Every structure is written in C-alpha cells, then in structure tokens.
Amino acid sequence: MIGGPEETILAVHVRGLDGMCAGCRAWWARLTPYPCWQVEWATSRQARAVTARFLEGAR
C-alpha cells in the first residue's frame, strides 16, 4: 500500500544512536532530539487516519 507523506517521514525520521533524529540530520544537517516535530505530526496524522478508518468500518 502506498501511504501519504507521513509514512515517508516516519521511515526517514528515526532515532539515531545518540537519541537525536537521524532524518533531521540527514535532510537538514540539524540536530533535533527524537521524536522531532515531524514525527509528532506524522504520528498524529496516522492516528487520525486509523480512527477515521475505524469509524467508517463501524458504520
């Protein structure tokens, strides 16, 4: 299944060995503590999508 941008973000923004976000460092050479705001955003987007799917199935 092809997901939205949030799946790409979650695939790239992973916790590095030092606890910093590896995706932020690779993409922007920026040191951000994991989880960064992009992971938070993607996670909340996914949670909403799952909830919507669940509600549709329950109808």
Ligand SMILES: [Zn+2]
């Ligand atoms: Zn990140």
